[in-house]
Amino acid sequence: MDAEHTKIPQATAKRLPLYYRFLNNLHSQGKLRVSSRELSEAVKVDSATIRRDFSYFGALGKKGYGYNVEYLLSFFRKTLDQDETTKVALIGVGNLGTAFLNYNFTKNNNTKIEVAFDASSDRIGEEVGGVPVQHIDDLEKRMDGIGVAILTVPATAAQGIADRLVAAGISGVLNFTPARITVPSNVRVHHIDLAIELQALVYFLKHYPLNEED
Ligand code: ATP
Incomplete structure (x- = not known):
């Protein structure tokens, strides 16, 4: 995202790819406009939040008319740098890494895994998902x-690999290992621990059950 858009709150910025994906689908179906209620139902974000998010980039939906799909899409494309593809490396071609390589990220997205790395000689020289x-x-x-790396190595290897990635000039790491890695402040790490997410969901279901009317 460019400097012009750094004023967008981080929580809003995080939702942009979600909006973008849905609007792209609408656009390919030939839809010209969308109401905040429709958007809300599709992306599961309440419509007040959507209206507030959209107000940050000057998209003001008209009552009874909704938002212009084309306008929003061109805004998101620019903001998310959709015209430019970000090259990604994946480290650790185990079960999870293999699944990511086989998953077609480019379909709705502007990222492409260009190269994968592993330590096991069985994997070297192979192509997985064309990588x-x-x-x-x-x-x-x-x-x-390559500016971004996905980390799917065992936790014990995570910090060592992260240090090497940082030295190689990486700016972002999507860390799927349970290890909390330490990086300099100019490198962004997003941490996704699937086991913890699942545990949290189960805990919430148990302690904060949703009522139909909520
Ligand atoms: P997953 O956690 O993705 O299900 P797995 O159970 O198949 O993986 P892990 O032991 O977690 O296997 O290792 C993931 C991958 O990381 C393996 O393919 C392994 O060879 C690779 N790996 C392990 N150590 C390193 C390292 N230091 N550098 C690069 N790759 C490594």
Whole structure:
């Protein structure tokens, strides 16, 4: 995102890809406008939040008319740099890493996994989901133009790999390992621990059951 949009609150910025994906679908169906209620039902964000989010980028829906899909899409495309593809590396071609490589990120998105790394000789030289698997020892040699990395190695390997990624000039890490990694303040880490997310969901279901009328 460029400097012009740094004023958007982080919580709003996080929802942009969600809005973008839904609006892209609407656009390909030939829809010209969408109400905040329709959007709300589709992306599961309440309509007051949607209206507030959209007000940050000057998209003011008219009552009974809704939002202009084309306008919103062109805004999101610019804000999310959809015209530019971000090259991504994936480290650790185990079960999770393999699933990501086989998952087509580019369908609705502007990111592309260009290269994967692993330490196991069985995996080196293979192509998974069309992505070549390189030896982890060659990491520094193959990070040209790659700004983001997905970490799907065992937790014990996470910090060591993160240090090497930082030295190679990475700016963002999507960390799927349970390890909390330490990086310099100019590197952004998003941490996704699937086991914890699942545990949290079960806890919430138990302690904060949703009522039909909520
Ligand atoms: P997952 O956690 O994705 O289900 P898994 O159970 O198949 O994976 P893990 O032991 O978690 O296997 O390892 C994930 C992958 O990371 C494996 O393919 C392994 O060879 C690789 N790996 C382990 N250590 C390193 C390392 N230091 N550098 C790069 N790759 C590594």
